[in-house]
Amino acid sequence: MKKLLAFTLAASLLAGALAQTVLTVGVFDEFETHLNRVLPQFYELHPDVVVELRALGFGDHHDLLVTNLATGTGAPDVVVLELGYIARFVAEGGLRDLSNPPFEADKYEDLFVDYAWAQGRTEDGRQVAIPADIAPGTLFYRRDHLETTGWGIDEVIESIDSYLDYGRELQDHGVFLVANAASVADGLIRSDIPAGDGIYFGADGQPLLNSERFLHAARVAKVIRDEGLDAEIGAWSSEWFEAFRQGTTATELSGAWLAGHLANWMAPETSGLWGASEMPGEILVSWGGSFWAIPGQTPEAKLDAAWNLVQFLTTNPEIQLEAFRNIDAFPAMPETYDDPMFSEELEFLAGQPARELWATIAERIPGVRTFPGDIIAEEIWGSALGEILNEGRDVQAALDEAQMLIERRVRR
Amino acid sequence: MARRSDVPDAPRRSWSTRFDSFQRRIAPYLFISPFFILFAIFGLFPIVFSMYLSLQDWNPIQGLGTMRYIGLENYTWLMGDPWFWRSITNTLFIAFASGLPQHLVAIPLAFALSRGISRLRHPLTATYFLPYITSAVAISLVFQTIFGTQFGILNQALIYLANAPWSAWLFGGMAEGLPVNWLGRAPNIKPAISILVWWQFFGFNVVLYAAGLATIPKDYYEAAEIDGASARQSFFHITLPLLRPMIFFAVTLTIIGNLQLFDQPFILTGGTGGTGQAGMTVAMYLYRTGFEWLEMGTAAAISWLLFLLVGTMTLIHFYFFGRSGLETRD
Structure with missing residues (x-):
């Protein structure tokens, strides 16, 4: 009897396992x-x-x-x-x-x-x-620097120009506007994209690396770099974390997720010093x-x-x-x-209910088409931007070469 | 009777002799076969396949079925690719800038160690060798911190030296350029990588040269000493000439190793090659082309061109130094 029971049990288990x-x-x-x-x-x-x-x-x-x-x-x-x-x-x-x-x-x-x-x-x-x-794109800013300069956040993000002006003001106080000028350019190339286009390619598949959108983004970044408004720090480097901890940079363009990283491990001791807003100049991007x-x-x-x-x-x-x-x-x-x-009020952002803000940003970000060459185009753009910012290359010349490089690869 | 008992034995013996001769003929192959089987799978096949692949256009994630034969197009395309040539010059620069000082430091150091206090010789050699057996990734991560612009210890040290009263006369001139953006500015990336590679590998060469020095008979030095030769003279006229075969060997290893640099530049530049691809070596370009940009055929072609480069450089080295390097051994 016991044997029979064991057998049926085993059989039913087996059947169960087979059905899974x-x-x-x-x-x-x-x-x-x-x-x-x-x-x-x-x-x-x-x-x-x-x-x-x-x-x-x-x-x-x-x-x-x-x-x-x-x-x-x-x-x-x-x-x-x-x-x-x-x-x-x-x-x-x-x-x-x-x-x-x-x-x-x-x-x-x-x-x-x-x-x-x-x-x-x-x-x-x-x-x-x-x-x-x-990850709706957002601007994180230090409230303490806003206070010392006497600026309001709405003034700062009114336009790209006002954002740069804020940076010039910060410079007098020995603070950088942003960790890296490239992040501003990366925001700018992702906004104001006509429907049907991708970031790097037009609706017809033609690369756009030397179009006005990219030229403008590179020029803005170049102004930031040339005037010494950015700290020239790359994202995810130990210098980047250190800048957050010490408050040497006043703003950072990023995805909403950065708040969690900042609060949990990057700079937990700066809790209450931060705020979040839309990006300057009505940039709407996903990060x-x-x-x-x-x-x-x-x-x-x-x-x-x-x-x-x-x-x-x-x-x-x-x-x-x-x-x-x-x-x-x-x-x-x-x-x-x-x-x-x-x-919910977020303690790290000094009680700001920022998730509501991010939700409204998320719903307004327009869709952008994905193209096969996006990965390599992003690489070529990043490289050109690096040469413009770090080596002082002419914007037009660098982006013309970038356009040539991407055309060479896409034509294959 | 004797004959009868022979009969059943005869076939057995012939069977066993036949087996004996069979296994004599086959067994060696059987025993050596694991090597050949493993080599065929892990050595030969990848070589042949990569050559085949270099003639194809293939995006790996679409599956094996999507390969398309395009002849030498990958090679001709690379010949006109500015990034490929940049990676070649980067590789040669780093190989030379990190390779030459390795030997210029290692040879005198090994000499000094062999002539100096013997009690410290082995601990010191071991210490120099330590970076060689440490993970290149770990070393690169540490150096990334050392090379930091604002908070890196190298810049902090340079700033201190430029401003401290006792060292300002020597380092004060560089105060203008500090802090140095080691890994962000294109002109600095290759020197930064070279410093790391030099530091990581000179200890290996010290060990090689120490071994080479141990084979030089003491008599020569004693004879030279009796003749009144200085330490300098014995170094240049005894040590260097007799060390030549070892120098030849060590330099060959350096050429082959340095032309294939990957981990160190990859980590230091965050996997991107740095501003303007200033730190992108051929091996890195190969990896990124194949696994990030998914152009496996082109990547395979790069690997063969890299092989050609390593082969050419080694041949040049053999041609100029090989004969003299190997002759002295006779």
Whole structure:
């Protein structure tokens, strides 16, 4: 009798195991934390699925995915992708088209802020990635420097010119306006983009590196550098953290996520000294963000479960808010912006309810098309800008050469 | 009777002799085969495949099926690519600027160590060797902090030297240019990388030269001393000539190693190559082309051109110094 019982038990367990779909999910850093917290809820809805996490560092995660897609084997069934890497995957392939049956992702378009949806869409209209979180661009500023100079933040951000004037005033007090002039230029090239164009390419696929938008951005950055208004510090360097701690820079253009980093580890001792506002001169840009996608090599049998997980992680407002709470991932769904979390006063920003501000920014950022050459174009632009700022190269000449370089690569 | 008992034995013996001769013929190959199998998979195949790949246009994330044969286009395209040529000049600059001082310091240092107090010889040699066995990434991260513009210790030291009363006469002239933006300004990036590479590898050469010095018989020095030669003279007329084979060997290693620099410039420039690609070596350009810009065919072509460069430089070295370097051993 006992034997029989054990046998039936074993058999039923085996049957259960056979019916289960094992999904591997590729994540980086904080998404591991997030998934571990929300997966129990997913299991309640889909008890037949078991998720195995492949968690790696930020760079390794994306690099390994390239290798996996190249060799046609070993990619996780579901992956998270960061904005900086999304262009190469969106434009170059390797991911499933989620607009098609059985997914039909297009029905979710209205759930998300426009620009994030557009970032996950290919030139020819295939939706290959669903927004997980976004990073509305914002200006962080030190309140103490504002006070000593007697400026109001609205005056500062009125226009790019007033922003530079504020920098000149700060100079008299021995404070830099911003860590690096390049970040101002990077904001400027991403704003005022005509509908249908990409950042670096026009609607017809022609590179735009020596267009007026880029010339203007480079000239503004050059003014900042030449007048000594920036500290010439690169992002993510130890100098950058030190500048935040010591308050040697008065403002920083960044994604909303920077507040979390500042408060948690970069400069926790400066709590209450910071504020957030829109970027100067009505620049509206996205500064980061992540997406969920299903690689092309995910087997047919797992597609259902994979798609269920992606929908659970992206289209469920509760889960988006959970990510916001757990890992500071700003929700991509406007319907979550009414949640009380958004009106919370942030201690680090001296009690400012900045999330409301970021939500209004997020809803106004226009969509920009993604092109296959974006990654290399960004590199060429960055290089040209570096030569303009650091080596005093002529703006027009440097950008003409950049245009030539990108044309050379795109023509291949 | 004896004959009868022979009969059943005959086939057995022939079977065993046959097996014996079989295994004599085959066993050596069997035993050596693991090497050849592993070499074929991990050595030969990648070489052949990369040559094949260099003739293709291939974006890796679209899968193996999307390769397109384009002949020598990758090579001709690279010949006209300004960034490729920049990476070549960068590599040669860094290789020379970090390589030559390595030997200029290592040889006298090894000589001094071998002639100096023997008690300190081994601890000192070990200390110089330590950077060589430390992770290049860890070293580069530390140097990144050292080279910092505002808070880096190198600039702090230079500022101190330029302003302190006892050293101002020597360093005061550079006060104008301080703090130096080591990793942000194009003209400074290559020297910064060279300093790091020099520091990391000169200890290795000290060890090589110390070993070379140990093979020089003491008699020569004693004879020279009796003849009244100074330490300087014995260095130039005994040590250097007899060290030639070791110098030849060490310089060959330096050429091959320095032309393939990757980790140090990659970390110091944050993976970008720095302003104006001033710190982008060929190996870095190769990596970025293949894995960041997803042009695997072009990357494979770069790897073959890099191989050509290393081969040419080594040949030039062999041609000019090889004969004299190897002859003295006879």
